[in-house]
Amino acid sequence: MATFARDITDAEFEDQVLNANGLVLVDFWAPWCGPCKAIAPFIERVxxxxxxxxxxxxxxxxxxxxxxxxxxxxxxxxLMLFRQGAIVQEMTGAPDPKKLVDLLEEALNAP
Known part of the structure; x- marks a missing residue:
């Protein structure tokens, strides 16, 4: 099965997030976190x-x-959404799926 949400490390963060062109959604998680596990399939679908x-x-x-x-x-x-290395949105806790999708669509359409 293809994985669309990529795991990164601190060593890759600057290149993959802060220096990236466009929008980057970062999921901060831990293996022991129940809500993190619960939203993982949704993050993959997004x-x-x-x-x-x-x-x-x-x-x-x-x-x-x-x-x-x-x-x-x-x-x-x-979850933090970055545009050109700057945080444009932040959500803590398991997000409402529709709210997250709406937020991402809005960010895509922002000037």
Missing amino acids: AQEFQGEISVVKLNVDANPRYSSQLGVRSIPT
Whole structure:
């Protein structure tokens, strides 16, 4: 099965997120986090649906604490949407699927 949401590390974060052109959705998660596991299939569907328009990456906060700490991630799951390296939206906790899709569509249509 193809994976559309890519796992990244702190070493890749700057290149894959902060220096990326366009929109990048980052899922900050941990393997022990129940809500993180619950939303994982939805995040994968979002990554597939928006493929080519929005990059979707996952950062395990336990294995990669640098950027989650720098960005003030205090609870997981936390989703952050970046445009040209700047945070444009942030959601903490398991998101309402429709609200997240609406937010991503709105971000795609923003100037």
